[in-house]
Amino acid sequence: MLSINNIVKQYAEHRALDDVSMHIEKGTIFGLLGPNGAGKTSLIRIITQITAPDSGYIMFNDDVLQPEHISKIGYLPEERGLYKKMQIGDQLLYLAQLKGLSKEEAKKRIKHWFEKMEMQSWWSKKVEDLSKGMQQKVQFVATVLHQPELLILDEPFSGFDPVNAEIIKKEILELHSNGTTIIFSTHRMESVEELCDNIALINKSRKILDGPVIDIKNSYRENKYKITYIGAQVIDPNDTLFTVEKRLTDNHATTLYLKIAEGKTINHMLSYLIPQVEIQHVEEIIPTIHEIFIKEVTSINAN
Amino acid sequence: MNKIVLIIQREYLSRVKKKSFLVTTFLVPFLFIAMYALIFYVALNNREPITTVYVVDQSGFVANKLEDTEHLLFLSTDESIASLKKKMERGETSSLLLVVPAGVATSQTVELYDTEKKGIGTINTLESKLNDILRAKALADAGIDINTLNGIKPAVSIKSKELTVDGEKDSHVGTAIGISFGLSILIYISLFLYGNQVMRGIIEEKSNRIIEVVISSVKPFQLMMGKIIGVGLVGVTQFVLWIILSVSFMAATSAVMINAKPEMHTPVKMQDGVGNGEVKQNNQERQSKMETIVQQIKAIDYPYVLGCFLIYFIGGYLLYSALFAMVGSAVDSETETQQFMLPIIMPLLFTYMLSFSVLINNPHGSLAFWLSMVPFTSPIGMLVRIPFGVPVWQLLLSIALLVIGFLLTTYAAARVYRVGILMYGKKASYKELFKWFRYKG
Numbered sequence: 001m002l003s004i005n006n007i008v009k010q011y012a013e014h015r016a017l018d019d020v021s022m023h024i025e026k027g028t029i030f031g032l033l034g035p036n037g038a039g040k041t042s043l044i045r046i047i048t049q050i051t052a053p054d055s056g057y058i059m060f061n062d063d064v065l066q067p068e069h070i071s072k073i074g075y076l077p078e079e080r081g082l083y084k085k086m087q088i089g090d091q092l093l094y095l096a097q098l099k100g101l102s103k104e105e106a107k108k109r110i111k112h113w114f115e116k117m118e119m120q121s122w123w124s125k126k127v128e129d130l131s132k133g134m135q136q137k138v139q140f141v142a143t144v145l146h147q148p149e150l151l152i153l154d155e156p157f158s159g160f161d162p163v164n165a166e167i168i169k170k171e172i173l174e175l176h177s178n179g180t181t182i183i184f185s186t187h188r189m190e191s192v193e194e195l196c197d198n199i200a201l202i203n204k205s206r207k208i209l210d211g212p213v214i215d216i217k218n219s220y221r222e223n224k225y226k227i228t229y230i231g232a233q234v235i236d237p238n239d240t241l242f243t244v245e246k247r248l249t250d251n252h253a254t255t256l257y258l259k260i261a262e263g264k265t266i267n268h269m270l271s272y273l274i275p276q277v278e279i280q281h282v283e284e285i286i287p288t289i290h291e292i293f294i295k296e297v298t299s300i301n302a303n
Numbered sequence: 304m305n306k307i308v309l310i311i312q313r314e315y316l317s318r319v320k321k322k323s324f325l326v327t328t329f330l331v332p333f334l335f336i337a338m339y340a341l342i343f344y345v346a347l348n349n350r351e352p353i354t355t356v357y358v359v360d361q362s363g364f365v366a367n368k369l370e371d372t373e374h375l376l377f378l379s380t381d382e383s384i385a386s387l388k389k390k391m392e393r394g395e396t397s398s399l400l401l402v403v404p405a406g407v408a409t410s411q412t413v414e415l416y417d418t419e420k421k422g423i424g425t426i427n428t429l430e431s432k433l434n435d436i437l438r439a440k441a442l443a444d445a446g447i448d449i450n451t452l453n454g455i456k457p458a459v460s461i462k463s464k465e466l467t468v469d470g471e472k473d474s475h476v477g478t479a480i481g482i483s484f485g486l487s488i489l490i491y492i493s494l495f496l497y498g499n500q501v502m503r504g505i506i507e508e509k510s511n512r513i514i515e516v517v518i519s520s521v522k523p524f525q526l527m528m529g530k531i532i533g534v535g536l537v538g539v540t541q542f543v544l545w546i547i548l549s550v551s552f553m554a555a556t557s558a559v560m561i562n563a564k565p566e567m568h569t570p571v572k573m574q575d576g577v578g579n580g581e582v583k584q585n586n587q588e589r590q591s592k593m594e595t596i597v598q599q600i601k602a603i604d605y606p607y608v609l610g611c612f613l614i615y616f617i618g619g620y621l622l623y624s625a626l627f628a629m630v631g632s633a634v635d636s637e638t639e640t641q642q643f644m645l646p647i648i649m650p651l652l653f654t655y656m657l658s659f660s661v662l663i664n665n666p667h668g669s670l671a672f673w674l675s676m677v678p679f680t681s682p683i684g685m686l687v688r689i690p691f692g693v694p695v696w697q698l699l700l701s702i703a704l705l706v707i708g709f710l711l712t713t714y715a716a717a718r719v720y721r722v723g724i725l726m727y728g729k730k731a732s733y734k735e736l737f738k739w740f741r742y743k744g
Contacts, residue, residue, distance in 0.1 A: 012738055048519040050725065067522075075519040081512030086317065097309050098520040142516065 001026035001181045002047070002150060007056035009042050016042035017053070018205040024183065024198070029176055031196035031213075032185040033289075035297055038202045040185050041078070044152055047183070048075045060150075071100040074148030078155045078185075080139045082127045089123035092142055099146040106145065113141045117167070133164050140168060144175065151175060152183045157191060169195075189290035199289065203297050213289065220292050223260045224285040225269065228253055231277025241272055253280060307525045307532075314504065314533025319540065328541055332548040339553075354425065355398045357387055361405040368436045372428060391418050401429070408437060479690035480663050486612060486686040487658040491651060494619050494682065497538040498627035502640065504530055505631030505724070514724050523721035527632075528713075531624045538620065539613070546609070611689050614702060619682030622709035623647070625716035632723030633731040633739075650679040658687040666691040676701050678708025715740060 002024040009017040017039045024030045034040050045051045047058060049070060058065040060072070083091055089110065096106035114120050117137055127135060136159050144151065156172065157165045172195070176182055184196060192199060193213065200210035209216065224245075230253050241264055246257035260269055266282070273279060287295075318324055355376045360366035366379040380387065387400050400416040407413060413433060415426075442449050505527075508514045517526055630643040654662075654674050662671050666688045674684030675693075681701050685693065722739035723731065 011742075045725070050515065050518050070520060073519070075516070077512065077515040077519075079512035079515065081508075081514065081516060083317075083513055084507075084511060094309065094313055095516065095520070098306055098517065139516075 003059045005057050007053045010054050015205050020207050022200045027179050028197040029182045029195050031192045031199035034202035039205045072149045074143040074151045076143040076153045084128045087124050095142045096145045109145050132159050150181045154185045192289050217286050220287045226283045228255045228281040229277040229279045306521045307529045310529025311533040314530050315536050318537045328544050332545050336552045357400045360403045362403050362407045365403045482690040483687040487683050490682050491655045494623050498623045500534045501624040502627040502631035524717045527628050527720050615682040615686050618705040622712050625713040629716035629719045632720040654680040654683040662687045678705045
């Protein structure tokens with residue numbers, strides 16, 4: 001769908017993107033992660049053709065990215081904006097026409113979306129009369145009206161209350177199931193794990209990590225487990241099987257957070273424990289994307 | 304191309320639909336007419352309050368010859384100067400003290416005491432009255448009959464004709480100056496008015512952050528040009544409406560004024576029979592002056608002047624609004640615009656100031672020529688010269704230079720604009736702007 005190849009963008013003294021490449025599969029939700037100022041917005045602006053890269057190129061569906069592709073891309077910027085004095089309906093009509101829709105078609109689709117989002121009565125309201133959450137809804141509709149093949153959402157949930165965030169999430173998933181490719185730029189890692197198939201992590205102008213969420217998480221597994229059991233108070237291994245990181249005890253059960261030693265598996269661990277205690281619960285501790293993000297970013301910035 | 308039309312449409316309609324547009328469109332010509340009427344009214348009915356002039360005549364031949372006028376009442380008195388001064392200091396009435404010394408015929412000086420500054424009109428009246436009296440006395444002393452002398456009054460009036468390619472033409476310097484003033488004020492105000500609207504529109508889009516949404520659909524250049532053209536069309540619409548309204552108002556007022564003429568010229572207050580003739584004569588003079596002005600105003604080649612005005616308005620507007628757009632893109636809020644405004648305003652302000660002195664006094668001089676050629680100053684420089692007649696080749700050259708000028712500024716402004724609109728929270732300097740200009744892509 002979209003392949004980004006060796007993109008470099010230089011602003012005066014500051015290099016915003018340094019040889020960044022990534023590939024986004026058709027129909028997937030792709031998470032673009034990174035701390036503030038890492039270069040996410042610069043990359044998005046290059047994909048949306050707001051600016052041009054100094055070197056490198058982008059392929060859109062096997063074609064070099066060009067102005068005709070604008071009508072196939074929808075972009076919801078992080079800093080939302082609408083004309084304050086303009087009526088909602090006229091505003092959406094204008095933005096949709098700028099994307100190349102005919103007036104009639106745009107009107108039809110706006111009506112459809114207004115019904116879907118329960119905002120039928122908003123047509124002649126002005127933006128300045130709407131609450132922030134309502135404005136966000138309008139902005140979201142403006143982004144998807146032209147049925148883009150590629151949807152770029154920069155922090156789509158910021159400013160929404162939980163109810164409206166859920167509505168927007170539902171719409172995003174529906175667009176996804178209809179085959180829309182979605183680039184999802186955010187700091188909110190829980191929504192990344194929930195929604196994204198693939199992610200890329202950018203830090204200090206460079207891509208430091210990318211791939212399917214599951215693979216990344218797997219590669220960051222550290223052989224850590226959480227085991228709850230009933231039985232003897234203390235189990236101290238006298239060999240090199242595991243190290244206990246945390247121990248919680250209540251009336252009858254003990255929970256251990258432990259790291260299994262190199263070369264050993266959970267099976268070794270269990271066969272060691274079973275003769276001694278009654279095991280209630282075993283769970284592998286897999287690092288969240290959030291933890292991976294923090295770990296990678298802080299370790300790089302520390303150097 | 305279709306998109307730029309959409310942008311122009313939005314920019315145009317969103318402004319024309321505003322109430323403030325309707326208000327200014329209908330109010331301004333009304334104000335102009337009101338001003339026009341007020342000027343005529345004041346010119347025809349200018350009266351000062353009646354002032355008493357105490358005359359202490361030590362020469363003995365002046366006081367009895369001083370005739371009262373509409374607003375000067377002469378009162379010959381024998382009181383001492385000191386007591387009169389005291390009386391005046393107490394400020395009983397608006398009064399003056401005129402002391403005519405014995406040797407006035409030779410010294411040619413009199414003294415005038417007043418409690419408040421008198422208008423130049425009063426001084427002039429007094430001077431001319433005293434001159435007349437002294438002249439009459441001198442003539443009588445020399446044995447010349449004053450009536451005979453007054454009978455000999457050659458009155459040559461110069462009808463100035465200008466030789467141009469089209470043949471002879473009446474040249475009305477006074478009217479030309481008036482038109483020049485009007486045009487230079489109008490173009491100066493309107494360039495800033497509409498340029499400022501472009502700038503404010505861009506700042507609004509930038510601070511609203513809608514710019515990113517729009518820029519992901521159209522090129523920055525399209526958005527900038529769409530806005531400039533849209534606002535420009537609003538300006539043209541406004542001017543066309545002003546012209547239509549002014550002309551119809553003017554026609555209506557002229558009709559009313561012609562009907563009202565007899566009343567307007569009735570002298571209001573007569574002191575006595577003596578002053579009557581003089582006042583009447585003055586009124587006749589005024590009337591004929593007014594008629595000449597009206598005739599000269601009618602004689603102007605309106606299509607030519609208005610055509611030139613529109614050309615220079617559009618050219619100057621395109622050039623300056625590009626600069627205003629550049630400033631708008633570089634800042635985050637209107638308060639930050641000041642530092643960039645000065646150099647933009649300077650050339651126009653400079654020409655505007657000069658238009659009242661150098662340009663009008665010497666509309667064909669070399670300074671006037673250059674000011675009417677440089678694109679940054681020609682919108683005012685050339686318009687001021689147009690009523691005085693400008694050779695066609697100069698007009699065409701100036702227009703061509705203006706077109707080149709606006710193409711270049713638009714190019715430069717667009718390069719700064721495309722970077723500036725995406726820069727937030729960065730205090731822009733000239734160095735920064737130049738850097739943006741040089742960015743690739």
